[in-house]
Amino acid sequence: MMQEVLRLQNLQKSFGSVRALKNASLTLKEGEVVALLGDNGAGKSTLIKAISGVFPIDRGDIYVRGEKVSIRSTREAMDLGIETIHQDTSLAPDLSIARNLFLGREPVNLKWLGVFAPLDLAKLRDAASALLKRVGISKKLDADALVSTLSGGERQSIAISRAMQFAAKVIILDEPTNNLGVEETHGVLRFVKEMRAAGHSVLLITHNIHHVFEVADRIVVMRRGEIVAEQTVADTDLLTVESLITGADLSALMKRAQ
């Protein structure tokens, strides 16, 4: 049926004495939206940073489309088709929107010049404008504007549109709706659905459980560096999910209260 795109097996990662990831395993299928949930410090960002090559894992295996891979750098993750939007802002404020959108994958002329190749500025700006239109950012943004002049939400939208353009197999969003207004939030959720419809897989980290029920197929809950539950959204409800996150049995509490 649906093909497996990404499989993580027993990932472990420690920062000194902090065991941020203990034994995390997870599978992501084609055209599937998986919500990764958990309280602050549960290890969600650590997990996705390991997949996206920000730092190496201590132990464990990563498979992309059934093939075992080692991801040693962000470039390798991108080349494997994994695009990540990190929680901590992922844009360079002193660069223009257009330059940020293509950072690391700049369109150039005279490619043989390597890093000295001249940027294809016309293409850069046109592609950026087209992209900005497609994401439907409410305010009209100029591709030449510096990112430092944008609001937090606008920056987030830029980062998301950047992940869209390279048609990655796996798109990872770490709390993408943080700081966003109503309209932009819906833009992001719509984007997630579009991506699924187009056959991409999305790993969505969020603290907003309503969003989970709106877009996700499956939820994975982390607590203290471990994956403690996995459920399909159709088979669960809000209260159950909340109790899984906190570790307290809320539905039992509610029943007792009644």
Place this chain on the structure above:
Amino acid sequence: MQKSMVQQVMVQQVGTVTAEDGAGHAKAKSSLMRSPQFSSFVILVVLLVVFAVADGNFLSPLNISNMMAFLPELGIIALGMTLLLTAGEFDLSVGAVFALAPVVVMLLVQNAGVDIGVALLAGLLLCIAIGAINGVIVTKIGISSFLVTLSMLLIVRGAALYITQGFPLKSWDQPGFFVTLLAGSFNIGAFRFYTSLWWFIGLSLLAVYVLRYAKLGNWISAIGSNRNAAVARGVPADAVKIWLFIATSVLAGLAGMISAFRISAASPVAGTGYELEVIAMVVVGGTALTGGRGTILGTIVGALMLRAIRNGIVLVGVPGLAYNIFVGVIILAMLILHALLQKNAARS
């Protein structure tokens, strides 16, 4: 009348290159007015006018020739420093490298009988090694560039002093291809220029191209602006920084060779204090000390400005020991001006 026309032409030239990626002309113009290199440029013009009025000799062919002989030597280092600062690092060892490179090259030729071409190659490799060590320690071990390059300053200066026993070398008396290439001179009318001016112009154009139009420049600015963001996009931040340290060191060595050949002598104490003078040129031109925002044009203006100040205040009759008071005050005033402009731009 004539001066104002010259000014206009120069403003236009700065304008065309400053226009953000060739954006609309009107927009470029308004952002140009507020850009730091423009305010530096205006102040440079004012200074030139003041000095010219105060002392008739300031614009004499002899004096201009003099300034143009000195300008490239610090200016060439400043180009490398601008790129390095834009990437968020700096290098305090440039003044020492400026001394060590020619000392080593000339010693090899004079005392060891090595061919000049081979000696220059050895000097080049030495500069590459110094830059690479700076870069690797800063990026891979994670010590701040202030501390690393301060230590390197002491090591390199110490080496220059030790191998010369503290004395200047005997004067250089072997003209040849390389000497002409680095420090040859030619006359245009009453002006006497050195080939180093061509080096400076060529390297400036290259630096403008790299920072503004090349893929590498995009990476350099991004690294200085938000290193994590750049790394997350697959930009090899450490490698870029290491190469920039190497480039800065090599440019410092080149400047040292040019200077030594021009005056036909190498001294272990040459270039003392140049590191701060160069950093001053760069930040006066509008490059941010914190990284992310760099301007080569600003640096050129800054280099011209510091040269003109040093030269002008002598002519105007400021007592020698008081130079640095003026230089310091003018630098401070420039920085305050940049900061105020920045604030204004942010508000509007």
